[in-house]
Amino acid sequence: MTNATSDRDRILVIAPHSSYRTAPFLHAAHKLGVEVLIASQGKYSVVSAYAEGLHLDLQDTAKALAAILTEARARPFSAIIGTDDSTTELAALAARRLGLSHNPPESVRLARRKDLARSCLRQKGLLVPDHRRIDLRQPLIEQARNVRFPCVLKPLSLSASRGVIRADDLETFSRACARIERLLVKEQVAERDHILVEDFVPGVEVAVEGMLSGGDLAVLSIFDKPDPLDGPYFEETYYVTPSRLDREIQAQVREQVERACQAYGLREGPIHAECRINDTGVWIIEVAARSIGGLCGRLLRFGTGYTLEELILAQALSEPLAADTRKGGAGVLMIPIPQAGILRRVEGVMAAERVPDIEEVMIQIREGYELVRWPEGSGYLGFIFARASTPQQAEAALRAAHACLNIVVAPLWKGNAAVAHVTTSAA
Numbered sequence: 325m326t327n328a329t330s331d332r333d334r335i336l337v338i339a340p341h342s343s344y345r346t347a348p349f350l351h352a353a354h355k356l357g358v359e360v361l362i363a364s365q366g367k368y369s370v371v372s373a374y375a376e377g378l379h380l381d382l383q384d385t386a387k388a389l390a391a392i393l394t395e396a397r398a399r400p401f402s403a404i405i406g407t408d409d410s411t412t413e414l415a416a417l418a419a420r421r422l423g424l425s426h427n428p429p430e431s432v433r434l435a436r437r438k439d440l441a442r443s444c445l446r447q448k449g450l451l452v453p454d455h456r457r458i459d460l461r462q463p464l465i466e467q468a469r470n471v472r473f474p475c476v477l478k479p480l481s482l483s484a485s486r487g488v489i490r491a492d493d494l495e496t497f498s499r500a501c502a503r504i505e506r507l508l509v510k511e512q513v514a515e516r517d518h519i520l521v522e523d524f525v526p527g528v529e530v531a532v533e534g535m536l537s538g539g540d541l542a543v544l545s546i547f548d549k550p551d552p553l554d555g556p557y558f559e560e561t562y563y564v565t566p567s568r569l570d571r572e573i574q575a576q577v578r579e580q581v582e583r584a585c586q587a588y589g590l591r592e593g594p595i596h597a598e599c600r601i602n603d604t605g606v607w608i609i610e611v612a613a614r615s616i617g618g619l620c621g622r623l624l625r626f627g628t629g630y631t632l633e634e635l636i637l638a639q640a641l642s643e644p645l646a647a648d649t650r651k652g653g654a655g656v657l658m659i660p661i662p663q664a665g666i667l668r669r670v671e672g673v674m675a676a677e678r679v680p681d682i683e684e685v686m687i688q689i690r691e692g693y694e695l696v697r698w699p700e701g702s703g704y705l706g707f708i709f710a711r712a713s714t715p716q717q718a719e720a721a722l723r724a725a726h727a728c729l730n731i732v733v734a735p736l737w738k739g740n741a742a743v744a745h746v747t748t749s750a751a
Contacts (some may be wrong), residue, residue: 490555527602653715
């Protein structure tokens, strides 16, 4: 990398205070000798990277943009990266104003808004589910008349499968609408009067991690998701690489994801895609202008020798890293939360770590903290990483390690707000 003391080596990373992607970016920057400034709303955070960073009001785009431009005048940035869906558009706006490599802000917004994204891809001839918007302010019965069951309901802009619910009939459709509406109000989501309803697409699901440069897509990895994701909720669990799909099917996945990026107008930086594959072809479920990020990004070490965040930072500095192709298989289990409540303890961690081919078992949630399941939740209990001679062996190791764990959860009684607070604190 270039000299870390020069202005060209300073990168602005815009992240929500709750983002699990921030720490991996900071770690990658340290390894590469790059200076990173974190921009977030964490003015009073106990985490130094937030407290000492650039403080923004992410709910006020104009003020946030002005603060970034003021900081850039004091000392320029070489690149700006938005870590999460809620910050990618602001990053694109700031990069455009500063003349830095960027995606068009309108393209980022198009990819983030599920209803706009579906319509765009349909117009370009890609396979996407039949879909329509539901107005939560209007009677649901009339709007459900043309809905085919099973269907999937989802917020227009939340990520990580939050609020995504399958409905098989009118009763479950109505309950899902009410449940999503409560989540949107609680989270103060801007687009909370409408949700998307679309046909359920059966088939095998894969994730694609890639990097755009001048509009050209380089696929870093295709991840198999061996557990079926049929609902009623869509919490992800296993990611295994390299994909065991036929090469011809993998080529089709690459082609369709690249077509989706071109349809949106995305040109630079990381993309994370989700696709379903069945006899009809490759269906685009999502293409986001961001990385999968967080600890899952470590899986890219298997195929490239670097973490995903290292690859993103290096490309942002126009100094791409040469891939170190490795043989074998790797995988991660995002440990699902078995039930809602208060985490008491996780037993069997040492036994899980002793399973052959397991690299690490990480428990992220501490004892005494509340566990929230999907579709309202968005966090995992932790992660298990495996590396083996084949992807099949990596998956088998993950399943064996998971079977070693006994997750002890106490109920959380929420008679009223005061009781809930006391119960959580006492735990």
